[in-house]
Amino acid sequence: MSEKTLNPFEIAQQQIRKACDALGETDELYYLISEPQRALEVSIPVRMDDGSTKVFVGYRVQHNDAPGPTKGGIRFHPKVTKDEVKALATWMTFKCLVLGLPYGGAKGGVKVNPHELSKNELEQLSRGYAKAITPIIGEKRDIPAPDVNTDAQVMAWMVDEYSQLRGVGQTLLAVFTGKPIELGGCLGRKEATGYGVAIMAREAAITKKMSIENSKVAVQGFGNVGSYAAKYLYEMGAKVVALSDYSCSIHNDEGIHVPTALKYAEENGSLKGFIAEGCNISDREDIFKVDCDIFAPCALENAITSRNADDISASIIVEGANGPTTPEAEKILLKKGKFIIPDILANAGGVTVSYLEWVQNLYHYYWSFEEVQDKQAIKMKDAYKNIVELMDEKQVDMRQAAYMIAIKKISAPLRLRGWL
Numbered sequence: 001m002s003e004k005t006l007n008p009f010e011i012a013q014q015q016i017r018k019a020c021d022a023l024g025e026t027d028e029l030y031y032l033i034s035e036p037q038r039a040l041e042v043s044i045p046v047r048m049d050d051g052s053t054k055v056f057v058g059y060r061v062q063h064n065d066a067p068g069p070t071k072g073g074i075r076f077h078p079k080v081t082k083d084e085v086k087a088l089a090t091w092m093t094f095k096c097l098v099l100g101l102p103y104g105g106a107k108g109g110v111k112v113n114p115h116e117l118s119k120n121e122l123e124q125l126s127r128g129y130a131k132a133i134t135p136i137i138g139e140k141r142d143i144p145a146p147d148v149n150t151d152a153q154v155m156a157w158m159v160d161e162y163s164q165l166r167g168v169g170q171t172l173l174a175v176f177t178g179k180p181i182e183l184g185g186c187l188g189r190k191e192a193t194g195y196g197v198a199i200m201a202r203e204a205a206i207t208k209k210m211s212i213e214n215s216k217v218a219v220q221g222f223g224n225v226g227s228y229a230a231k232y233l234y235e236m237g238a239k240v241v242a243l244s245d246y247s248c249s250i251h252n253d254e255g256i257h258v259p260t261a262l263k264y265a266e267e268n269g270s271l272k273g274f275i276a277e278g279c280n281i282s283d284r285e286d287i288f289k290v291d292c293d294i295f296a297p298c299a300l301e302n303a304i305t306s307r308n309a310d311d312i313s314a315s316i317i318v319e320g321a322n323g324p325t326t327p328e329a330e331k332i333l334l335k336k337g338k339f340i341i342p343d344i345l346a347n348a349g350g351v352t353v354s355y356l357e358w359v360q361n362l363y364h365y366y367w368s369f370e371e372v373q374d375k376q377a378i379k380m381k382d383a384y385k386n387i388v389e390l391m392d393e394k395q396v397d398m399r400q401a402a403y404m405i406a407i408k409k410i411s412a413p414l415r416l417r418g419w420l
């Protein structure tokens, strides 16, 4: 298997093994948390606009519910596989534990290119998927959210479908998060993951005795996570020198005016063709070669490999995407003394604010945008501090310290509940 197509679930298992060994944990614990508790495979028939019926394959994986109900996004992507969803569900458990959220992890996915569907077909697929996983989800059981290529509208259709099936006349809001504001959504949810990436980059700059102001930043991926990460880093005073998406990368050593790039991508669907004074457009892979202090991979997994790791000049790497660095690439980066903020911390802003949305739905009491962002920042900075303290104490890298904290946290409910 080439490094670029490494099985993400095997990577997740290797990470767990390494942290269990460092903690001197038992094999029983490793076996219990290295496989998900439940993996449901579904087929979803969709009546297409031309009258034909197409069947799509989807998954919902619940990694471990010992700490509480499970939680995790739903991805619509042509490359979705069962093992990818298993890996993402596993990472969600660790992410929730690192942040001190009362959840285990889950994830869902449908193998589809949603850009090839009409709005009506997308709605039918979203409803069909929600219906197919209804038997195993619920506000106290498993709470899905958006991920790659799913958004608040998709969540709204799913809430409607679930409420019809399980609500018997009631609207059940707390079973999905990442909903539209007008339908029980949370202010600050849309911005949360990118905002968290920016906060973590700023904390790392403080640790490394750098200043975020005028630090040169490159952001790979300009979707939900990457665009808000770039926006908040720009507002913090960083010099965003490069951005990329699936179509190209843009580079300006003097700094890109991020609000203009955001507006352009919103109006044109991508950065392709972006023209601004001093900006060069080139191949999307060129982003790895840009001279910068902070690099934020915010696209998909396995982006940083042994082929491009050496090209990265940044001393801080903040993983906005899930699993963006292969183990081989990580070795290269750590050897060169790079400071890597692992995905399970760096992109945990989304699930943190999803948790706040769930709490608000259960209480029917809603917070302002500022209150939500303040609560998010406090939780993420606390998690960062705990991880850095353990990292210094045990002389391990940040990812390993984060896994060690999460494994310690999950071993308690597993033992208390008598599963070990």
Ligand code: NAD
Binding pocket: 146, 147, 148, 149, 193, 220, 221, 222, 223, 224, 225, 226, 244, 245, 246, 247, 284, 298, 299, 300, 301, 320, 321, 322, 323, 347, 348, 350, 351
């Ligand atoms: P998205 O679909 O909104 O954006 C993905 C972006 O990556 C797009 O701009 C796309 O053009 C770009 N991209 C794809 N392939 C690329 C390539 N080879 N080079 C450069 N850019 C490329 O997805 P998103 O919600 O922003 O999620 C991105 C990552 O963050 C995923 O790994 C996801 O699991 C993770 N994540 C998302 C959230 C969330 O709240 N949305 C939360 C936690 C983690």
